[in-house]
Amino acid sequence: MMTPHASRLRRIAAVGGLLATIALNVGCSTNPATGEQSFTAFMSPDEERRVGKQEHPKMVQQFGGAYDHEAMKVYIRDLGRKLASHSEMPDLPWTFTVLNDEMVNAFALPGGYVYVTRGLLVMVSDEAEIAGVLSHEIGHVTARHSAQRYSAAVATNIGLQVLGVLGEAAGIAGAGNVASVGANLALKSYSRDQELQADELGVRYMTRAGYNPDAMATFFEKLRVHQHIEDLERGQDGASEQHNMLATHPRTADRIQQAIKLASKNGHQGTTRGAAEFLKVVDGVTFGEDPEQGVILGQTFVHVPLDIRFEVPEGYTLENLPTLVQAKDKNGNNIKFAHETKTAVDEAGGMKEYLTYEWSREMPLSNIDWLDINGMRAVTGTATATLNNAKVDVRRILIEGRDKRYYWQLQFVTRVSDADKLNTALRRTTYSFDRPSAAEKTAAQGKHIRVVNVGAGVTFDDLANSLAVKKYHKEWFEALNGIGPDDPLIPGAVVKVVK
Numbered sequence: 001m002m003t004p005h006a007s008r009l010r011r012i013a014a015v016g017g018l019l020a021t022i023a024l025n026v027g028c029s030t031n032p033a034t035g036e037q038s039f040t041a042f043m044s045p046d047e048e049r050r051v052g053k054q055e056h057p058k059m060v061q062q063f064g065g066a067y068d069h070e071a072m073k074v075y076i077r078d079l080g081r082k083l084a085s086h087s088e089m090p091d092l093p094w095t096f097t098v099l100n101d102e103m104v105n106a107f108a109l110p111g112g113y114v115y116v117t118r119g120l121l122v123m124v125s126d127e128a129e130i131a132g133v134l135s136h137e138i139g140h141v142t143a144r145h146s147a148q149r150y151s152a153a154v155a156t157n158i159g160l161q162v163l164g165v166l167g168e169a170a171g172i173a174g175a176g177n178v179a180s181v182g183a184n185l186a187l188k189s190y191s192r193d194q195e196l197q198a199d200e201l202g203v204r205y206m207t208r209a210g211y212n213p214d215a216m217a218t219f220f221e222k223l224r225v226h227q228h229i230e231d232l233e234r235g236q237d238g239a240s241e242q243h244n245m246l247a248t249h250p251r252t253a254d255r256i257q258q259a260i261k262l263a264s265k266n267g268h269q270g271t272t273r274g275a276a277e278f279l280k281v282v283d284g285v286t287f288g289e290d291p292e293q294g295v296i297l298g299q300t301f302v303h304v305p306l307d308i309r310f311e312v313p314e315g316y317t318l319e320n321l322p323t324l325v326q327a328k329d330k331n332g333n334n335i336k337f338a339h340e341t342k343t344a345v346d347e348a349g350g351m352k353e354y355l356t357y358e359w360s361r362e363m364p365l366s367n368i369d370w371l372d373i374n375g376m377r378a379v380t381g382t383a384t385a386t387l388n389n390a391k392v393d394v395r396r397i398l399i400e401g402r403d404k405r406y407y408w409q410l411q412f413v414t415r416v417s418d419a420d421k422l423n424t425a426l427r428r429t430t431y432s433f434d435r436p437s438a439a440e441k442t443a444a445q446g447k448h449i450r451v452v453n454v455g456a457g458v459t460f461d462d463l464a465n466s467l468a469v470k471k472y473h474k475e476w477f478e479a480l481n482g483i484g485p486d487d488p489l490i491p492g493a494v495v496k497v498v499k
């Protein structure tokens with residue numbers, strides 16, 4: 001038992017300063033949830049709570065902010081607290097947060113901080129399914145997996161910060177570009193053993209609260225259908241960048257059944273599904289992108305509140321991240337777009353000074369030039385750099401917003417070998433910066449979940465085709481409702497659609 005302690009201590013000493021805030025507790029303790037001797041006790045429960053409290057606001061910021069929907073917020077908070085009261089740590093100050101993120105995910109921080117995304121909630125059909133998700137996350141906290149993972153993430157954070165600086169030289173500057181420790185650990189996966197344990201604990205807590213544990217299996221099937229949609233959307237490549245529930249929680253259907261069996265053997269049972277309770281709250285929840293955060297329409301990015309739009313060339317795939325918008329092609333050429341405050345530009349001494357000194361401190365720019373982009377003043381410069389062993393051209397453009405409240409940062413990183421080929425297209429992207437058209441404003445309006453009754457004579461195809469999604473209608477209907485093309489559709493049954 002001494003060896004793991006000793007090796008951990010060495011690792012912590014090796015990364016020194018950053019870990020100074022985490023005191024060490026070398027005692028062995030028995031985990032009340034798992035009954036196991038736990039080495040994770042090198043973070044004391046007090047420290048777990050402090051770390052959770054410190055990381056919580058950063059997590060919320062990194063994942064799109066808290067979802068502004070009072071009914072859902074209260075519902076998840078109350079359900080989460082009820083489930084946690086059946087855990088071995090009922091007295092933790094449990095905090096349950098709905099994130100305004102369309103990705104399908106759920107995670108936990110040490111100290112009782114549990115998160116679910118709006119994207120996950122739209123796929124839930126009843127209270128038992130969301131109880132299964134929340135209980136599973138509670139299980140990661142009570143088994144102290146989240147504390148283990150936090151410690152490991154902090155230990156590697158020096159590496160992340162170094163990467164962050166390099167990334168900034170080659171990427172777009174600005175706070176928030178480097179993910180917080182919490183966000184980084186949220187996107188890491190647990191081990192399969194930890195997943196089985198979280199499922200077992202999850203089944204324990206949800207059944208103690210009276211919920212039917214089969215809901216854990218039915219929701220898992222929907223996650224698989226959703227994963228299939230993501231695979232279809234990505235095509236062959238890009239499979240490495242998975243930040244969804246199945247990537248962060250690697251589970252299998254067999255393992256979940258095993259967890260349900262184990263729990264029922266120990267006398268845990270429950271029957272409640274609670275469809276009506278959940279469907280009442282999910283009706284009207286935003287589906288997909290939130291127009292307040294900007295919307296991707298094919299090759300065009302439209303942000304109505306900021307009154308801006310631009311297009312990227314064919315072959316680039318746009319991605320709307322919480323702190324920036326980026327577009328990449330399959331060769332690794334990329335475009336990044338972010339906004340900067342007037343204060344930051346004023347403090348630098350002006351647009352040219354901001355571009356050359358503030359933004360590009362680590363990468364001196366040459367060919368400084370002024371541009372007029374659809375009536376907006378802009379200043380640009382270029383540099384060459386090496387990225388992933390390839391020589392790249394970097395072009396940065398700072399554009400003054402029309403109302404002069406914001407400045408836009410636009411950056412192109414293009415492999416030198418592709419530069420000639422892409423030159424005209426990238427120039428077109430630069431000059432596509434403008435106000436959104438009336439048609440784009442209409443198209444950028446948000447979509448919402450609606451709960452409807454299946455009418456007499458209505459078929460699966462009718463319902464699937466009615467969904468306001470761009471592609472994969474049948475798969476989306478199945479992911480939202482757990483009803484596939486071969487399942488019976490009962491007239492009068494309640495289903496979710498997208499409008």
Ligand SMILES: [Zn+2]
Pocket residue numbers: 136140190194195198248249250
């Ligand atoms: Zn998990």
